Amino acid sequence: MNKRLVVSAAFVVIVIIVVISFSSYYFTILETQQIAQDRFIAAQQKAQQEFENGSPVLGSESATITIIEFGDYQCEACYHWFHNTRSTLIDNYIETGKAKLIFVDLPFLGRDSPIAAQASYCAEDQGKYWEYHTILYTFQDGPPDSGWADRDRLNSFAFSLDMNIDEFNECMDSSKYKKRVKANYDEAVKNGANSTPTFIIISQDGAIEKFAGAQPYPVFASMIESML
Amino acid sequence: MFVPLSIISEFLFVEPFIIFHVSEDRVISFVLMVSISLMSAIVIPMNIYRIRTLQKSTAKIGGSIAGSIIGASAGICSCGPIGFSIISTFGTVAGTATAFLTNYEIPLRLASLALLCLVYYTTVKSISIECKIQ
Numbered sequence: 001m002n003k004r005l006v007v008s009a010a011f012v013v014i015v016i017i018v019v020i021s022f023s024s025y026y027f028t029i030l031e032t033q034q035i036a037q038d039r040f041i042a043a044q045q046k047a048q049q050e051f052e053n054g055s056p057v058l059g060s061e062s063a064t065i066t067i068i069e070f071g072d073y074q075c076e077a078c079y080h081w082f083h084n085t086r087s088t089l090i091d092n093y094i095e096t097g098k099a100k101l102i103f104v105d106l107p108f109l110g111r112d113s114p115i116a117a118q119a120s121y122c123a124e125d126q127g128k129y130w131e132y133h134t135i136l137y138t139f140q141d142g143p144p145d146s147g148w149a150d151r152d153r154l155n156s157f158a159f160s161l162d163m164n165i166d167e168f169n170e171c172m173d174s175s176k177y178k179k180r181v182k183a184n185y186d187e188a189v190k191n192g193a194n195s196t197p198t199f200i201i202i203s204q205d206g207a208i209e210k211f212a213g214a215q216p217y218p219v220f221a222s223m224i225e226s227m228l
Numbered sequence: 229m230f231v232p233l234s235i236i237s238e239f240l241f242v243e244p245f246i247i248f249h250v251s252e253d254r255v256i257s258f259v260l261m262v263s264i265s266l267m268s269a270i271v272i273p274m275n276i277y278r279i280r281t282l283q284k285s286t287a288k289i290g291g292s293i294a295g296s297i298i299g300a301s302a303g304i305c306s307c308g309p310i311g312f313s314i315i316s317t318f319g320t321v322a323g324t325a326t327a328f329l330t331n332y333e334i335p336l337r338l339a340s341l342a343l344l345c346l347v348y349y350t351t352v353k354s355i356s357i358e359c360k361i362q
Binding site for chain 2: 145194209219
């Protein structure tokens with residue numbers, strides 16, 4: 001009788017220990033997942049808040065990696081990055097939903113730089129931000145302020161994208177986005193960008209990597225793969 | 229000279245990894261940069277030797293240093309940290325100057341290379357005359 005009681009008690013104790021251990025393990029996993037989820041949300045919110053004045057997001061909003069590019073439309077290095085690296089990055093990470101790209105203006109190279117940035121946001125009003133962004137980097141020609149991005153050319157770019165020119169002119173004349181471009185400049189400087197292009201890559205858990213220059217695709221691939 | 233020039237001209241990146249990259253559209257610029265580095269490495273020591281050993285005038289080393297400086301500064305990207313700090317401090321005039329260095333990079337580097345070749349030629353000629361055993 002006593003022996004049976006001892007065995008039963010031992011069994012009950014073992015079951016209790018197993019249940020407690022399992023519960024503890026389960027709650028630890030839940031807690032870890034919750035922390036990861038909180039970090040992810042915090043990282044996303046941080047990116048959205050800090051760079052809310054930047055471009056619309058290119059790629060999926062739910063992508064785990066956020067790439068921030070600080071650039072100037074008159075910057076030659078940005079032109080090289082755009083034509084040598086960006087398209088492969090888009091094919092392999094943006095279009096596959098792994099990463100998203102936000103462009104933040106750091107217009108410092110000349111008087112046409114902030115105007116071109118404002119024009120890109122006027123294009124955004126007509127749903128053509130990224131098309132306008134592409135056309136600016138496609139037709140970059142000559143030194144800063146040489147006229148390739150003056151008001152007439154900006155208008156002709158808008159015209160070639162079938163935008164409403166009256167609406168575009170009204171937007172440009174009102175300098176509607178002057179403050180937005182200035183806010184982007186300030187945000188870029190606050191984030192330590194002192195050259196263009198500068199990149200910040202934010203991972204799912206909020207880890208941040210920053211580097212500058214028109215670096216080749218393998219650098220981006222390696223950084224993103226290590227953060228996924 | 230090659231390493232700092234490569235960094236300034238954005239051929240060599242040290243962050244986040246050390247990586248050397250010459251894109252197809254910048255091959256000429258890279259070849260000129262290598263040529264200037266090589267010529268500077270030959271001409272400047274030759275002139276230092278000439279001044280120290282033969283106690284000759286410093287005119288030629290001036291030419292070689294000028295050639296090297298022109299060649300080096302021609303590669304400074306106005307988009308880079310140097311350009312950013314210059315433009316932020318001195319405004320649009322500095323912006324125009326750095327843009328000139330960036331956009332006329334190839335002609336400036338060719339001019340620099342021509343100057344270094346001229347200095348090399350005159351230095352070799354001068355050393356062979358000055359060192360001639362009578």
